Amino acid sequence: MTHQTETPLFREKWIDYIYGLQAQICAALEATDGKARFETEEWERAGGSGGGGRTRVMQNGGVFEKGGVNTSVVHGRVTEGMNRELRIEGAKWFACGLSLVLHPYNPFVPTVHANWRYFELYDEDDRVSDRWFGGGTDLTPYYLFPEDAAHFHGTLKNAIEPFGDELYPRFKKWCDEYFNNAHRGTETRGIGGVFYDHLRETENLDIEKLYRFQQANGDCFLEAYLPIVAQRKDLSFTAENKYWQEIRRGRYAEFNLIHDRGTLFGLKTGGRTESILMSLPPTVRFVYHDEPAEGTPERTLLDVCRHPRRWA
Amino acid sequence: MTHQTETPLFREKWIDYIYGLQAQICAALEATDGKARFETEEWERAGGSGGGGRTRVMQNGGVFEKGGVNTSVVHGRVTEGMNRELRIEGAKWFACGLSLVLHPYNPFVPTVHANWRYFELYDEDDRVSDRWFGGGTDLTPYYLFPEDAAHFHGTLKNAIEPFGDELYPRFKKWCDEYFNNAHRGTETRGIGGVFYDHLRETENLDIEKLYRFQQANGDCFLEAYLPIVAQRKDLSFTAENKYWQEIRRGRYAEFNLIHDRGTLFGLKTGGRTESILMSLPPTVRFVYHDEPAEGTPERTLLDVCRHPRRWA
Numbered sequence: 335m336t337h338q339t340e341t342p343l344f345r346e347k348w349i350d351y352i353y354g355l356q357a358q359i360c361a362a363l364e365a366t367d368g369k370a371r372f373e374t375e376e377w378e379r380a381g382g383s384g385g386g387g388r389t390r391v392m393q394n395g396g397v398f399e400k401g402g403v404n405t406s407v408v409h410g411r412v413t414e415g416m417n418r419e420l421r422i423e424g425a426k427w428f429a430c431g432l433s434l435v436l437h438p439y440n441p442f443v444p445t446v447h448a449n450w451r452y453f454e455l456y457d458e459d460d461r462v463s464d465r466w467f468g469g470g471t472d473l474t475p476y477y478l479f480p481e482d483a484a485h486f487h488g489t490l491k492n493a494i495e496p497f498g499d500e501l502y503p504r505f506k507k508w509c510d511e512y513f514n515n516a517h518r519g520t521e522t523r524g525i526g527g528v529f530y531d532h533l534r535e536t537e538n539l540d541i542e543k544l545y546r547f548q549q550a551n552g553d554c555f556l557e558a559y560l561p562i563v564a565q566r567k568d569l570s571f572t573a574e575n576k577y578w579q580e581i582r583r584g585r586y587a588e589f590n591l592i593h594d595r596g597t598l599f600g601l602k603t604g605g606r607t608e609s610i611l612m613s614l615p616p617t618v619r620f621v622y623h624d625e626p627a628e629g630t631p632e633r634t635l636l637d638v639c640r641h642p643r644r645w646a
Numbered sequence: 647m648t649h650q651t652e653t654p655l656f657r658e659k660w661i662d663y664i665y666g667l668q669a670q671i672c673a674a675l676e677a678t679d680g681k682a683r684f685e686t687e688e689w690e691r692a693g694g695s696g697g698g699g700r701t702r703v704m705q706n707g708g709v710f711e712k713g714g715v716n717t718s719v720v721h722g723r724v725t726e727g728m729n730r731e732l733r734i735e736g737a738k739w740f741a742c743g744l745s746l747v748l749h750p751y752n753p754f755v756p757t758v759h760a761n762w763r764y765f766e767l768y769d770e771d772d773r774v775s776d777r778w779f780g781g782g783t784d785l786t787p788y789y790l791f792p793e794d795a796a797h798f799h800g801t802l803k804n805a806i807e808p809f810g811d812e813l814y815p816r817f818k819k820w821c822d823e824y825f826n827n828a829h830r831g832t833e834t835r836g837i838g839g840v841f842y843d844h845l846r847e848t849e850n851l852d853i854e855k856l857y858r859f860q861q862a863n864g865d866c867f868l869e870a871y872l873p874i875v876a877q878r879k880d881l882s883f884t885a886e887n888k889y890w891q892e893i894r895r896g897r898y899a900e901f902n903l904i905h906d907r908g909t910l911f912g913l914k915t916g917g918r919t920e921s922i923l924m925s926l927p928p929t930v931r932f933v934y935h936d937e938p939a940e941g942t943p944e945r946t947l948l949d950v951c952r953h954p955r956r957w958a
Contacts, residue, residue: 391934400934517913580929587932588923591903592913601829601904611900614932617892620899622703622712622924 344541345428348452349407352432353388355450355552356405359434360390362556363401366563370395372403377606383410389609393616397443397567401436402612412455420599424455424463431469432552433596435613436559441579442566444475444482444524445586446559447613449596450552465541467548468531471555472509473562474524474586476579478635480645482562483525487646490528493554497539497547502646505530510642515589522639523589527558578632581624583615590614656853657740660764661719664744665700667762667864668717671746672702674868675713678875682707684715689918695722701921705928709755709879713748714924724767732911736767736775743781744864745908747925748871753891754878756787756794756836757898758871759925761908762864777853779860780843783867784821785874786836786898788891790947792957794874795837799958801870802840805862809855814958817842822954827901834951835901839870890944893936895927902926 360372370392378386387406392398409428416422431451438445450469457463473486491502509529515521528551535541590597590613600610626632672684682704690698699718704710721740728734743763750757762781769775785798803814821841827833840863847853902909902925912922938944 393934400932402934517919584926584930587899587930588903591900592910598904607829608935611932612934614896616932618896618899618930618932620712620923620926620928620930622705622714623920 344545345430345452345454348545349430351549351552352405352407352430352450356388356390356403356432359556360403362560363392363398363403363436366560367392367395367397370398377609379408379410379606383408385409387606387609389606389612391612395439397438397440397563399437399439400612400616401434402609403432403434404609404612405432406430406609415602422455425458426456426460428454428456433613434555437583437615438563438567440567440569441476441571441575442479442569443563444473444566445583445615446471446473448472448552448555450548452548465534466531467533467544469548469551470505470509470527470529471551471558472513472524472527472529473559474582476582476635477575477631478525478638479562479566482565483643483645485561486525486527486558489554489558490551491646493550494528494547497543497550501547502528506644513589515585515593517588517592518585520640520642521585521636522642523586525638525645526642577619578626580615580617580619581621582635583618584620587614587618656857657742657764657766660857661742663861663864664717664719664742664762668700668702668715668744671868672715674872675704675710675715675748678872679704679707679709682710689921691720691722691918695720697721699918699921701918701924703924707751709750709752709875711749711751712924712928713746714921715744715746716921716924717744718742718921727914734767737770738768738772740766740768745925746867749895749927750875750879752879752881753788753883753887754791754881755875756785756878757895757927758783758785760784760864760867762860764860777846778843779845779856781860781863782817782821782839782841783863783870784825784836784839784841785871786894788894788947789887789943790837790950791874791878794877795955795957797873798837798839798870801866802863803958805866806840806859809851809859809862813859814840818956825901827897827905829900829904830897832952832954833897833948834954835898837950837957838954889931890938892927892929892931893933894947895930896932899926899930 364371372390372392375389377389385408387404389404391402393400407430411426412422412424429451431449433449435447436445448471453466454462455464471490494502505528506526509526510522512529513523513526533544597610601607626636676683684702684704687701689701697720699716701716703714705712719742723738724734724736741763743761745761747759748757760783764779765777766774767776783802806814817840818838821838822834824841825835825838845856909922913919938948
């Protein structure tokens with residue numbers, strides 16, 4: 335199946351959406367933060383391939399200790415490495431997406447991550463031979479507020495449900511499985527959300543519907559996250575709370591550097607290192623054999639990472 | 647070539663050496679630290695394979711913020727994964743080694759890492775079909791004292807030289823190439839030392855000589871490192887010095903989690919996670935686009951990581 339006529343327009347529409355969403359999300363986050371502004375760097379891809387992106391990073395804010403909301407629009411020829419490691423078959427490729435990670439200072443405000451991307455493959459005559467969406471949104475609290483988890487998951491579920499009842503449960507499960515620090519048995523990075531990849535056109539979901547599905551995910555992000563920030567950002571906390579946040583941030587770093595396919599693929603194929611690693615938490619602790627005592631709030635959080643729950 | 651008669655004895659001799667070296671190094675480090683003691687955990691390998699180890703970890707000492715001196719003596723059947731990912735061909739394997747990492751609190755005292763290991767492969771009839779040594783010692787300073795780098799490299803060079811003039815330069819280069827954060831271009835983890843792997847018997851170096859070579863490396867460790875600790879541990883430092891140490895520790899964590907073959911192989915094949923990750927620094931910072939200004943001591947350190955020098 336080829337789509338040589340409609341696709342350039344479709345691709346452009348997605349690029350416009352992504353840049354618009356980046357501007358909207360950054361403006362809302364700056365308003366919430368009240369102190370720091372996002373710095374913007376436009377970059378171009380070096381080497382034989384083309385494209386670039388807009389990296390927007392905030393550090394040492396009133397609410398966000400470190401955060402990035404990055405877009406990239408990149409394309410190139412399919413290399414042997416992509417073929418072997420990603421099983422990508424085609425002559426040329428195009429990818430455009432937005433990635434964000436926010437690390438708040440207050441340990442009662444959860445870290446959040448989201449990514450929405452669109453991928454196209456072409457044959458030698460620039461005809462589209464394959465195309466798909468991927469992405470998701472997930473929450474990493476340091477202390478569990480069940481009502482926050484329910485709000486977050488509920489918002490995602492409501493946004494996705496119009497496209498099929500089976501989608502939220504499937505993508506929720508996929509998220510729990512993906513964001514797992516497998517070298518620690520079952521221990522998820524946080525309380526999850528949704529994750530999906532290689533979403534291709536089907537009889538029920540044509541490319542336009544997939545586009546609207548992806549947009550629904552992007553559009554509900556602020557609604558899913560900001561009310562939680564507003565609720566928790568002024569809670570007072572102790573040095574012990576901060577210590578525990580930094581331990582859990584260590585697990586976040588472990589996941590991103592050991593397991594996350596996007597991070598590793600980017601680093602090993604000449605992506606922009608600083609933009610990719612903006613996802614790492616600002617301060618981290620790695621403590622030998624830390625295990626919170628039974629009955630503590632720290633243990634409660636760890637328990638839901640070890641035994642993922644249904645939240646919506 | 648098979649060595650069915652001599653080898654069990656040879657293997658036992660190496661195991662005895664490793665346990666003795668662990669005891670010696672830990673005692674000397676406790677004496678240097680003056681405050682904390684190593685806690686010891688004996689562990690056994692779960693699952694179908696056998697063996698175990700002795701993990702000795704120190705935290706929040708007078709000199710060492712976190713350190714581990716671990717031994718393991720493990721064996722099993724060669725799995726399909728080992729065959730595919732490590733190109734190990736044989737029916738059964740045995741490995742015994744010591745791994746140590748020390749993270750001092752004072753940013754003027756360098757972090758050090760060493761590992762000495764011995765590996766055997768067997769056919770179905772338990773006859774040795776291959777065997778080799780691997781390991782090395784490398785230094786990660788946060789500020790450059792050229793005389794410390796010269797002492798460290800000089801000690802290693804002197805210990806190795808009796809076994810062949812070509813060995814130190816070859817293993818020094820191998821070390822610079824191995825401990826490189828390739829996702830940052832050329833940026834080594836520290837100022838190196840020596841690194842080597844798959845050292846098999848040759849006409850010039852039979853297995854007994856290799857054993858003495860490996861012993862020479864292990865035996866010179868305290869002499870290579872402790873005088874540097876003594877020289878720098880009482881220097882006063884600022885919050886800025888500590889900040890820079892934590893930035894560089896971030897690069898240490900990046901290397902270990904993204905590139906280090908030993909770490910990744912251990913984590914992905916069911917090694918003891920806490921023992922493997924004791925190598926991670928106690929506190930770490932990941933800052934977007936940190937680049938020290940020209941002419942600062944921080945920049946001097948970064949320059950020698952970007953352009954490895956000859957020290958001995």
